[in-house]
Amino acid sequence: MATAQSTEQLIRRMLDLNSRKRVREPDETVVIECIEACVECAQACTACADDSLAEAEVTQLIKSITLCLNCAVICEATRQVVTRQTERDVDLLRAQVAACAEACRVCGAECQRHAAHHEHHRICAEACHRCEAACDRLAKSDLA
Amino acid sequence: MATAQSTEQLIRRMLDLNSRKRVREPDETVVIECIEACVECAQACTACADDSLAEAEVTQLIKSITLCLNCAVICEATRQVVTRQTERDVDLLRAQVAACAEACRVCGAECQRHAAHHEHHRICAEACHRCEAACDRLAKSDLA
């Protein structure tokens, strides 16, 4: 049995195997990168919030924790919405991707403020920026 | 030990007990109604999708099922975002509430199309309409 070599490959193969698939290149790559960025950003935000809870100066990280929790759950919702293509509704997709870009923008900015002190905030900010950019690209594609 | 008499009461008491609480009436009622509407809409959509999967004519309900699954996960994300008030970010809140209103509008319209044939679609459309209205009210409040 073959093994999916990466999350990116798994996402692409499963999208390609949809019988009603209508998304074609170059839009498909934009869709795949958005799903992948949501997955990574959700994981980064869940871990960053947990890492912040372990810091001695947690009282200065409350905003970062709250934003990371919100960003993680929004990324998970967006991951699902972008993955479902059998009966895609473009208005719903556009609205959720816009909300995700905004969540990533706000969370990334707050985590960036702490990046010099905590490497986990720097990595999380990076994941947020990537996800914001991927959502923006999807919002501007023909698809959405 | 006292018992919370309703979900609405539980939501209100937990919001009131936040030490940094800044939301006051009439906005607080708008916040509470939005959380409550998200909870009910998520439950209605999860159940409606499952009920549709049990119908003989499931092939005509694929769009409704997909939209219900998307609406449910967006309502759950919105429920969390609206509940978290310790460090509320208004831009993030506004964007997610707008996405939820759009998801409810689209899902409610599709379920309404099947309302004459299936009571579960009628009830789900009703929950979607209520949630869309609650999200719209929150988007227009001073809070957001």
Next chain:
Amino acid sequence: MATAQSTEQLIRRMLDLNSRKRVREPDETVVIECIEACVECAQACTACADDSLAEAEVTQLIKSITLCLNCAVICEATRQVVTRQTERDVDLLRAQVAACAEACRVCGAECQRHAAHHEHHRICAEACHRCEAACDRLAKSDLA
């Protein structure tokens, strides 16, 4: 258009409208109470974690916050699993309901420790205890 008068009523009607419905009383009430308890416990835990983040002594509440976040996401997963009845798998249901009972037990015990100091911990502990009991009843029903 009729309005669902309560979350409990909404849950019951949507379950009753499933064409393949096989769950009958008294087990149906056990199912409904479990779903309702998961909804309330998820909301209580999300709010309790947020309320804890607002407390001056947040450093003493890290365990409570972590357990509330875990309990909330497990309750949400359990809510979905118990709601879906079209093709119910009893082994999967039993395992997830057992995990939810354990999450509620652990989270409820930790929040109870803080109940004398914070009313939100008392209410959350109460919601956890109710949900643990509801999950235990479902685990012992004929259904599961």
Next chain:
Amino acid sequence: MATAQSTEQLIRRMLDLNSRKRVREPDETVVIECIEACVECAQACTACADDSLAEAEVTQLIKSITLCLNCAVICEATRQVVTRQTERDVDLLRAQVAACAEACRVCGAECQRHAAHHEHHRICAEACHRCEAACDRLAKSDLA
């Protein structure tokens, strides 16, 4: 700014940066593989359910769709629980990982039944089997 080269690397770095980190090798690799497997299985199941909804013979895939939806949400809950290490509760972790292993076992078996007809079912079954094995390894580690 460095880029995380893979989801696996992102997970490992964020866990390593926790100030209260207590998980050491070889258990840490078991934790990381479990998180990664949950991420992939959730994505495979979300996509497989959507792909099944697009198939002409959807009426024969209702059980697979339901199990994939349940498995996806359980994997997402498990991903969060395993990621949070600041105040890990071993009983809660063990129960949720066991529920996830069971969900993956049941879902993987059903998807395997359709693997000869649909490649997306074959890939999903593979992701379920990997995740079940990763959960089982974590359940048997010293950690849990």
